[in-house]
Amino acid sequence: MTISTALWSFALVAGLMTLTPGLDTALILRTAALGQRRRAWGVVLGIQAGTLVWGAFASLGITALLTASHLAYTTLRWVGAAYLLWMGVRMIWTSRRHLSAEAAADAEPEPDRLRDGLRRGAFTNLLNPKVGAMYMALLPQFIPADVPHLPFGMALASIHVAFGLAWSSVLVTFAHALRSWLAKPSARRLMDRVTGTVIAAFGLRLAFGD
Numbered sequence: 001m002t003i004s005t006a007l008w009s010f011a012l013v014a015g016l017m018t019l020t021p022g023l024d025t026a027l028i029l030r031t032a033a034l035g036q037r038r039r040a041w042g043v044v045l046g047i048q049a050g051t052l053v054w055g056a057f058a059s060l061g062i063t064a065l066l067t068a069s070h071l072a073y074t075t076l077r078w079v080g081a082a083y084l085l086w087m088g089v090r091m092i093w094t095s096r097r098h099l100s101a102e103a104a105a106d107a108e109p110e111p112d113r114l115r116d117g118l119r120r121g122a123f124t125n126l127l128n129p130k131v132g133a134m135y136m137a138l139l140p141q142f143i144p145a146d147v148p149h150l151p152f153g154m155a156l157a158s159i160h161v162a163f164g165l166a167w168s169s170v171l172v173t174f175a176h177a178l179r180s181w182l183a184k185p186s187a188r189r190l191m192d193r194v195t196g197t198v199i200a201a202f203g204l205r206l207a208f209g210d
Helices: 003-019 023-033 039-060 062-068 070-097 101-106 114-126 129-142 149-177 185-208
Strands: none
Touching: 003 129, 003 149, 023 039, 023 114, 023 149, 023 185, 039 114, 039 129, 039 149, 070 114, 070 129, 070 149, 070 185, 129 149
16 A cells, blocks of 8 residues: 555545544534533544544554453443543533523533643543544554554544544534524523433443443
8 A cells, every 4th residue: 555545545534434423523512502612622622632642552553452451441441431421411410400591591601711621522532442442443554564653643643633623613613603592591401411411322332332
């Protein structure tokens, strides 16, 4: 496989992965829809930072240790599942507490801080061992044998990150455009319940899936 063929082939795969709705999409949309643009971009940057870390690990073969070690994989899987379940259940519980428009209006909003979103996005990505396993199975297939693995692997991961940033900008802009409707207490409660259910479902799937 030539370098140009590897780059174009991976770009196609990365583009399809980016456009596939999932946990990242739900988390970004929910955060941006609340009008928290700095926090939403923090989530985006945290997710993409996690992608670069997994890309480096896969290029160096470190994630092979994760997939080979049942204990390490299981431990990280349960920690990640617990984190997702906590985050999802917390959203659902908060939405149920705000039973009236007045209570929702009086509720103190989450601070719109970049670092909070960065932490949430990074944890969500790095505590999901399936992301690491996917990168371990996928990335080496696109690294030609005659090139340095780490620099080329990071170049491939950077392509994925570039697509992720571009698509995330679309998601943030779309959610921000609907902020006037989503600012209504009933709409926010519905959004938190849907997003919390999606995130909790991902946590259960991570815990009990194959």
